[in-house]
Amino acid sequence: MSKKIIATTSLAGCFGCHMSFLDIDERILKLVELVEFDKSPINDIKVFTRPVDIGIIEGGCCNSENIEVLKSFRENCKVLVSLGECAIMGGLPALRNGIPIEECLREAYLDGPTVSENKEQVLPNDPELPMLLDKVFPCHEIVKVDYFLPGCAPDADLIWNALVALVTGNEMELPYEVVKFD
Amino acid sequence: MNNKISRITKRYSEDPARLLDVLHDIHSLKGYVDDDDVEQLAIELVLSEATINEVISFYHFFSKTPVGKFSIYLNNSITACFRGREAVKRALEESCGTTFGSVSEDGLFGLFDTSCIGMNDQEPAAIINGLVFTKLTAFRVKELVKGLKEGKPVSELIYEGTGGGNNADKDIQSMVQNNIRKGMLLLNRDYHKFEVLRKELKQHSPLEVIQIVEDSNLRGRGGAGFPTGIKWRFGRRVDGKHRVIICNADEGEPGTFKDRVMLTEFPELVFEGMVIAAYATAADIGLLYLRYEYKYLLRFLNRILGEMRTEGLLGKNAAGIKDFNFDIRIQLGAGAYICGEESALIESLEGKRGEPRDKPPFPVEKGYLNYPTIVNNVETLASAVKIIKHGAAWYKGFGVKDSLGTKLLSVSGDCRFPGIYEVEWGTSIREVIEMCGAEDVQAIQVGGPSGVLIGLKDIDNLGASNLMKWYKPSGMMVAQKFYDRKLSYSDLPTGGSIIIFDKRRDLLQDVVMNFMDFFIEESCGSCSTCRNLPSVMKQKLQKIIGGHGVRQDIDDLLSWGKMIKVSRCGLGQTAANPIVSSILNFRDLYEGHVQAMTDFDNEFDLEKSVQAANNFVGRKSVFHQN
Known part of the structure; x- marks a missing residue:
């Protein structure tokens, strides 16, 4: 059996889900036997180099770059997995969804109590920067997502079990311990 | 301390379980309940302010802000919409000078939406200061509002005169129509008021009454269909200082109005059913939970209860049966569909938010104030009277197997x-x-x-x-x-x-x-x-x-x-x-x-989504195609 190809990315997330992924500890050796990584922060490959079997997305979408990356994942991956609260629900970044974006920017760059050195009232508007969306979106509201792994961050065992199931085609082991959050 | 409020709480012996009545009385007094009232109620009823506030916010017909000298609640059920509700709504907004969900500047009119008020056969209908107005049209509401502005009492504005039957009773005086199209056992003029209480009931022991109802296979008419006889038997078995019979007249399911007609035309039959149920289960407390929308029936129903007491059918040795003490009180709801669910109804009867309880325990074990409680629908209780009158075998001649x-x-x-x-x-x-x-x-x-x-x-x-x-x-x-x-x-x-x-x-x-x-x-x-x-x-x-x-x-x-x-x-x-x-x-x-050619559509528009932020920071939206 040829190895499955995996790609991962972190959009509007904190990399906590990727850290949790690394919590699979010594099983990482087993993982290398099962899969190969394509585009991913883990191996620092920046662009897709071949068709990918499983794409794993951490974080939701807060700017135009997130949208672009997410869409490229959908195009290049057969199966897409939303990993963690932010990818599934928008998570912490989505707390701004109840507040108009103008107010958020004003607070962050002009009026906020921690703004001390912006005398010229500069706002980030360089064309190089990604453009901010009016709201933070969960991934499945932008592209079709096939699977969802909840948690903040998801338990390493949950990620491992899901990967093994996806790679081997067997049913996923889902003991209560890996999806309880208390 | 406001003496008027104190007088109201004293009227209910400062009993926190009567919070709904207290709030209703404050509403009649001044139209709404403010923070000062809540503070005072909290002290006098020994409840937290939060508890009182959450009760007020739960029910449609309670308010913390003024709802207008005339508060108009226009029903928004589907039938009302089909019968021209939109035009009525616009006419109301125009003539009252305010929009729905708010009160006019002069404080005269408050306009509000409300869920089905049990008038689906005569829509569009509205409740104005507790009185029901049916078959509204744009023309009618303009006349109506004009009359109110001229200072005519609300009760004089029922434009077509009173509806038929008891709707014309001096204690109802409502324009609501009964529209009884077909009667059989319950809707039957061949009914002699309280005959069963006077004659047949005494001929049976309580257990025999339960047996007859069980034999008839009578099932709950509220919709769930639990066998009534079994419920009564359970209720009788459970020990308790008191036992409670509740008649559920909170028909909130859009499109039902049968209880309204039963209570208008055959209230004696319903009360008779409650007494029979009480006799069978040895209950001493009777409660009828009347939805707020039917408040216009309250005085009439209370009059009948008064007559029953005078005739010895309620109270001590009720219906002339020794040691059978039973009386009925009517509790007015305050507008909440969920209170039709029996455990929510019981919560509401206890003066709380009408949130359903976890079951078990079921009401027959722990219901109203934790006493064993039997909750029956209006129609179920009325049917029980006919069954005791004519026997289970007779009743089985109607309907189909189950x-x-x-x-x-x-x-x-x-x-x-x-x-x-x-x-x-x-x-x-x-x-x-x-x-x-x-x-x-x-x-x-x-x-x-x-x-x-x-x-x-x-x-x-x-x-x-x-x-x-x-x-x-x-x-x-x-x-x-x-x-x-x-x-x-x-x-x-x-x-x-x-x-x-x-x-x-x-x-x-x-x-x-x-x-x-x-x-x-x-x-x-x-x-x-x-x-x-x-x-x-x-x-x-x-x-x-x-x-x-x-x-x-x-x-x-x-x-x-x-x-x-x-x-x-x-x-x-x-x-x-x-x-x-x-x-x-x-x-x-x-x-x-749905679209045949695609399996995903999110309605997401990137261009629109980045517009606001880009405008604010002053940059152009540029999109790269890759």
Whole structure:
């Protein structure tokens, strides 16, 4: 059996889900036997180099770059997995969804109590920067997502079990311990 | 301290369980309850301010802000919409000088939406300062508002005179019509008031009464169909200092109005039923929970209770039976659909928010104030009287095998003769359609929004059959042409609401959306499933109707419909029924809307989404194609 190809990315997330992924500890050796990584922060490959079997997305979408990356994942991956609260629900970044974006920017760059050195009232508007969306979106509201792994961050065992199931085609082991959050 | 408020709390012996009455009286006094009142009530009733505030916010007809000298609550049920509600609404806004959801500047008029007020056969209807006005038109409401502005009393403005029957009684004086189209056992003029209490009841021991009711196979008429005799037997077995009989007259299911007619025309029959139930179960406390919308019946009903006391049918040694002490009090609700659920109703009777309790324990074990409590529907209690009068064998001569006796149907919607029809169980939908003169029928909502929407289609040939098997409100899966489906507990159970839609109606846009709005409004908010899912499902339905739906959306709706089944009470569990049953029976309508060529559509527009931020920081939106 040829190895499955995996790609991962972190959009509007904190990399906590990727850290949790690394919590699979010594099983990482087993993982290398099962899969190969394509585009991913883990191996620092920046662009897709071949068709990918499983794409794993951490974080939701807060700017135009997130949208672009997410869409490229959908195009290049057969199966897409939303990993963690932010990818599934928008998570912490989505707390701004109840507040108009103008107010958020004003607070962050002009009026906020921690703004001390912006005398010229500069706002980030360089064309190089990604453009901010009016709201933070969960991934499945932008592209079709096939699977969802909840948690903040998801338990390493949950990620491992899901990967093994996806790679081997067997049913996923889902003991209560890996999806309880208390 | 406000003496007027103190006088009100003293009137109810400063009993916190009477909070609803206290709040009603404050509303009659000044129209609303303010923070000072709440502070004072908290001290006098020994409740926290938060408890009182959450009760006030729970019920439609309580308010912390002024609701206008004349508060107008316009019903927004589906039938009202079909009968020109929009024009009435506009006319009201114009002539009152304010918009819905607010009070006019001069404080004279408050305009509010409200859920079905039990007048589905005479829509559009509104409640103005507790009085019901039916068959409104734009012209009528302009006249009405003009009259109010001129200072005429609300009660003088019923423009067509009083309705028939007891609606003309001096203590009712309402323009509401009974529209009794067909009577049989209950709606029968051959009824001699309290005859059973005076004669037949004494001839039986309490256990014999239970046995007779059990033999008759009488089942609860509120919709769930629990065997009444068994409920009574359970209730009698449980020890308690007191035992309670509650008559549930909180028919909030859109489209039902049978209890209103029963209580207008045959209140004696209902009270008689309560006394019989009390005698059988050795209960001493009787409560009738009357929905606020029927407040106009309160004085009339209390008069009858007074007459019963004078005649010795209530009180000490009630009905002349030694050591049988039983009296009835009427508790007025305050506008909340969920209070029709028996444990929510009990909470409400105790002066709390009407949130359903966890079961078990069931009310027969621990109900009102933790006493064993039997909650029966108006119609159930009335049926019990006839059963004691004529015997179980006689009663079994009506209806079909698992569903004996008769059922009061509240028929409304697109038909020539909306109103109350008393039919035998086992009557087919075809017969109902013929009876009420409906033509070009497209669909029928049986059992109100929490029931099922049935149509001409053969429903067993549709896809997603596994989902359907899982999602099975009773009666939904029976594969028969709808004309021949029969009203019975095993095929089409119903609390009696029948709403007919003819071919002019857009089932999804008009009907299902209206029903979902109802559930969104009426969720008590206790379970996250019933609080959130109806909103989310409605959004999805909107997406489908708007042409952005995909096939997956239909399946999502069905599978989310499963999730709502974990809600605590029956009402929450059925809150997705309008969508689920319309998918099961009218899948074509959904498939007609969804896009065939794509399996994903998110309605997401990147250009629109970055606009606001870009404008604010002063940059152009540039999109790279890769």
